[in-house]
Amino acid sequence: MSRKKNDPAFPGSNTLLVLALLEDADKYGYQIIRELECRSDQTFSMKEGTLYPILHSLEAHGEVRSYERASDAGRRRRYYQLTRQGVKTLARCRREWESFCKQFGKVVGGEACVLG
Amino acid sequence: MSRKKNDPAFPGSNTLLVLALLEDADKYGYQIIRELECRSDQTFSMKEGTLYPILHSLEAHGEVRSYERASDAGRRRRYYQLTRQGVKTLARCRREWESFCKQFGKVVGGEACVLG
DNA sequence: TCCCAATACCTCGATCGTCGATGTATCCAT
DNA sequence: ATGGATACATCGACGATCGAGGTATTGGGA
Numbered sequence: 001m002s003r004k005k006n007d008p009a010f011p012g013s014n015t016l017l018v019l020a021l022l023e024d025a026d027k028y029g030y031q032i033i034r035e036l037e038c039r040s041d042q043t044f045s046m047k048e049g050t051l052y053p054i055l056h057s058l059e060a061h062g063e064v065r066s067y068e069r070a071s072d073a074g075r076r077r078r079y080y081q082l083t084r085q086g087v088k089t090l091a092r093c094r095r096e097w098e099s100f101c102k103q104f105g106k107v108v109g110g111e112a113c114v115l116g
Numbered sequence: 117m118s119r120k121k122n123d124p125a126f127p128g129s130n131t132l133l134v135l136a137l138l139e140d141a142d143k144y145g146y147q148i149i150r151e152l153e154c155r156s157d158q159t160f161s162m163k164e165g166t167l168y169p170i171l172h173s174l175e176a177h178g179e180v181r182s183y184e185r186a187s188d189a190g191r192r193r194r195y196y197q198l199t200r201q202g203v204k205t206l207a208r209c210r211r212e213w214e215s216f217c218k219q220f221g222k223v224v225g226g227e228a229c230v231l232g
Numbered sequence: 233t234c235c236c237a238a239t240a241c242c243t244c245g246a247t248c249g250t251c252g253a254t255g256t257a258t259c260c261a262t
Numbered sequence: 263a264t265g266g267a268t269a270c271a272t273c274g275a276c277g278a279t280c281g282a283g284g285t286a287t288t289g290g291g292a
Contacts, residue, residue, distance in 0.1 A: 003247085015278095016224060017220075017223055020224040021223065025267065026243090028241090029241070031237065036127060036223065039223045040219040040223050041219065042292055043215070044219065044220075046278055046279095047281075048242080049242090049243080049279070049280060050278080050280070052230075052241075052243085053242095053278085053279090054242090054278090056242095073289085075287060076286090077239095077240070077241090078241075083258070088289085092257080094224060097220075097224065099159070100159075101217060103135075103160065104129060106155060107136055107137065107160070108133065116136075130249080130250080145270070145271095146267070146268065147269095161249075163251055164269090164271080165251060166251070167272075168272085169249085169272090170249090189260090189268090190258080190259080191258060191259070191269065192258085192269075193268095193270090194270075194272080207280095
C-alpha cells in the first residue's frame with residue numbers, strides 16, 4: 001500500500017467524523033480532536049491542519065455555525081454547532097458510508113462474480 | 117461534504133480493492149475495472165487514470181508481477197498476478213480495513229465518551 | 233520567578249491520490 | 263467504412279491531508 005505511518009487508513013472520512021462528533025453537543029476544535037482520539041481508542045488522531053480548514057469549510061457551506069465563548073479559565077473558545085442542514089447532511093453521509101461499507105466489503109470479502 | 121459527483125465516498129481504498137480482485141485469479145487492467153463494477157453492483161467505477169498508476173506502483177513495490185498474453189482475439193493484454201508479498205499485504209490491509217471500520221463506526225455511530 | 237507543557241486558534245507549502253481528458257491501437261458489427 | 267467496445271497508457275489539475283510553524287493564554291513545577 002506504500003502508506004506513511006500517520007496516513008489514516010482510509011482518508012476522506014474526516015468531514016463525516018466531524019459532523020458526527022457535533023451531533024450530541026456543540027464543541028470547539030481542540031475538543032473535537034481530543035474526543036475523536038478517545039472515542040476511537042486513540043486510532044484516529046486528526047491534525048489541526050486538517051480540522052480547522054474542514055470546520056471553516058463546513059461553516060462556509062452552512063452545515064455548521066459558530067460562536068465564541070470564554071471558558072471558566074478565561075481561554076477563548078470557538079464552538080461549532082450543527083445547523084438544520086448539517087443534520088441532514090450528516091444523515092445522508094451516514095447512509096453513504098453504510099452503503100460504501102457494504103459494497104466495499106462485498107468486493108474485499110471475495111464473493112465470485114460472473115461477468116457478461 | 118462538498119464532494120463532486122464522481123468522487124468516491126471514501127478515497128484511498130482503491131489499492132486494497134485491486135489487491136482483493138487479484139486474489140482469485142490473474143487479471144488485466146480493463147478486466148479489473150469491469151469486475152469491480154459488477155461485484156459492487158455498479159457502485160464503484162475505478163477510472164483508468166486511477167487504476168494503471170496503482171498497478172504500476174504495486175509492481176514497482178513487488179506486490180504484483182505482470183506478464184503479457186494475447187487473448188483469443190489477438191488483443192494484447194497485460195495480466196497482473198499477486199506475489200507472495202502481495203498476498204501478505206492484502207491480508208494486512210484487510211485487517212486494517214476491519215479495524216478502521218470498527219473504530220469509524222464507533223465514532224459515527226454515536227456512543228458517549230467521557231474525556232479526562 | 234521563570235520556564236515549559238498544555239490549551240486553543242490559525243495558516244502555509246508540500247505531497248499524494250484521483251479524476252478527466254487525451255492519445256494510441258485493435259477488433260467487431262453494421 | 264465507421265463507430266463503439268476493448269485495451270493500454272500518460273498528463274495536468276484539483277482537493278484532501280499533513281507537518282511545520284505562528285500567536286496567545288493558563289497553570290504548575292523547579
